Amino acid sequence: MVKILHTADLHIGEDIFSQYSMKAATERFNDILYSLDQIKDIAIQNEVDAVIIAGDVFNRIIPSGNSSYYFSKFLKQLLENRIHTIIVRGNHDRPYTEDSSELLKTYNILLSSKQEEYFHYLSRIENIVINSKNGKKISFTALPYYPSDLEFKEVQDIKEAFEKSRIEKRQDFIRSLKEESLKKVNELKNSVQADYHILIAHVPIMGAIPGSERVFLGSKYEIVYEVNEICRLPFDYIALGHFHVMQQIGSEKCWYSGSIFRLTFDESSYIDGREVSRSDKGVIFVSDDNGKLVPKPITIKTRDLCVVHLNYSNPKIMPLPQNLGEVVENISAKCLIKDKSLPPCVKVFIKISDIQRKMLNEYKIREMLLEKGYLDIKFEIITEQTEQISLKTTNMPVEEALKRYIESLQIDSQLKKQVLKESLKILKEVM
Numbered sequence: 027m028v029k030i031l032h033t034a035d036l037h038i039g040e041d042i043f044s045q046y047s048m049k050a051a052t053e054r055f056n057d058i059l060y061s062l063d064q065i066k067d068i069a070i071q072n073e074v075d076a077v078i079i080a081g082d083v084f085n086r087i088i089p090s091g092n093s094s095y096y097f098s099k100f101l102k103q104l105l106e107n108r109i110h111t112i113i114v115r116g117n118h119d120r121p122y123t124e125d126s127s128e129l130l131k132t133y134n135i136l137l138s139s140k141q142e143e144y145f146h147y148l149s150r151i152e153n154i155v156i157n158s159k160n161g162k163k164i165s166f167t168a169l170p171y172y173p174s175d176l177e178f179k180e181v182q183d184i185k186e187a188f189e190k191s192r193i194e195k196r197q198d199f200i201r202s203l204k205e206e207s208l209k210k211v212n213e214l215k216n217s218v219q220a221d222y223h224i225l226i227a228h229v230p231i232m233g234a235i236p237g238s239e240r241v242f243l244g245s246k247y248e249i250v251y252e253v254n255e256i257c258r259l260p261f262d263y264i265a266l267g268h269f270h271v272m273q274q275i276g277s278e279k280c281w282y283s284g285s286i287f288r289l290t291f292d293e294s295s296y297i298d299g300r301e302v303s304r305s306d307k308g309v310i311f312v313s314d315d316n317g318k319l320v321p322k323p324i325t326i327k328t329r330d331l332c333v334v335h336l337n338y339s340n341p342k343i344m345p346l347p348q349n350l351g352e353v354v355e356n357i358s359a360k361c362l363i364k365d366k367s368l369p370p371c372v373k374v375f376i377k378i379s380d381i382q383r384k385m386l387n388e389y390k391i392r393e394m395l396l397e398k399g400y401l402d403i404k405f406e407i408i409t410e411q412t413e414q415i416s417l418k419t420t421n422m423p424v425e426e427a428l429k430r431y432i433e434s435l436q437i438d439s440q441l442k443k444q445v446l447k448e449s450l451k452i453l454k455e456v457m
């Protein structure tokens with residue numbers, strides 16, 4: 027049986043956790059090692075032929091000693107077990123200039139010739155063929171990350187870049203770059219004989235979900251692909267990297283494996299106590315069944331990240347807490363500690379009026395939550411100027427007050443218009 031493990035976006039690095047307390051930062055770095063360890067175990071226990079890393083091995087192009095040490099250790103265990111490790115260059119792996127080199131390339135020099143046979147770092151559009159343990163030939167074609175902003179070196183600010191990006195010529199440039207890349211990918215694939223053809227691409231795809239509950243609608247700075255441009259290519263499996271949410275897209279053979287741990291609160295597992303869909307972390311196990319490659323996600327254990335919103339700006343929605351203990355209760359009710367060995371980190375958004383802000387001691391709240399066992403807590407406190415709507419509106423026609431109120435809501439302007447229209451209609455009926 028052909029067996030391949032697909033992972034991506036390891037983002038090994040301490041710099042991700044610079045906002046954490048010392049203790050929490052250490053624990054969070056251990057989260058990465060814990061994920062790597064689980065992936066290594068899955069690979070070895072299943073005796074896979076290859077592990078694909080579809081880009082972004084380190085978080086920064088010059089990784090710390092610690093990061094390179096632990097990745098080397100992970101790599102060594104795979105290579106010693108004769109598991110082909112195939113890495114495709116992601117945006118975080120790219121050196122700043124094309125003529126400098128990245129750490130991943132140094133492995134080619136350092137590895138013994140036996141290990142080197144199993145190590146493949148693909149930094150260009152290129153192809154390799156390996157033999158599986160049962161003698162099948164598997165071809166891997168790489169489509170690394172290419173930024174499209176290289177031509178904008180002289181652009182001073184973002185606004186100017188956006189201005190320029192609207193120019194039809196640039197659209198043509200990206201289109202031809204994409205066409206060229208995909209043509210080369212197809213040519214390479216057709217130039218080799220193999221039982222299975224796999225594409226490994228580190229690319230953003232329109233309509234995929236990059237972070238928790240958002241849909242990717244494109245970017246001016248990247249070469250963005252349509253789903254059909256990638257997922258309908260004639261490969262037996264398409265291993266994607268770049269977006270951190272594990273997801274299947276376009277066709278059953280096209281997968282983002284997602285990141286291996288929750289990097290930021292954008293990848294939170296709970297929002298206000300509600301489990302975020304597709305927040306699981308893991309790898310894609312690909313094996314053959316009657317001449318067809320079948321992907322299956324395997325989840326790994328990772329630390330929860332919670333986002334909690336507390337709105338104390340309107341006493342009608344949420345009454346002001348009598349004491350800090352109550353705030354702590356409100357937060358912990360929305361973020362449960364399910365596993366004491368892996369307690370969650372919490373990000374708390376608090377909306378509060380400027381008068382009540384003085385009574386809110388977030389340092390004390392943080393201390394109390396740490397005592398309860400949480401790993402770390404971050405606050406974002408939004409102070410609202412005390413609105414004296416009741417005073418201002420006493421002499422105001424109801425329609426006017428309603429208009430002003432809806433105007434002040436933080437919602438999409440199109441939606442705002444609709445809400446205003448509907449509520450004025452209702453108001454008219456009631457009156």
Ligand SMILES: [Mn+2]
Pocket residue numbers: 081082116117118228267268269
């Ligand atoms: Mn990336």
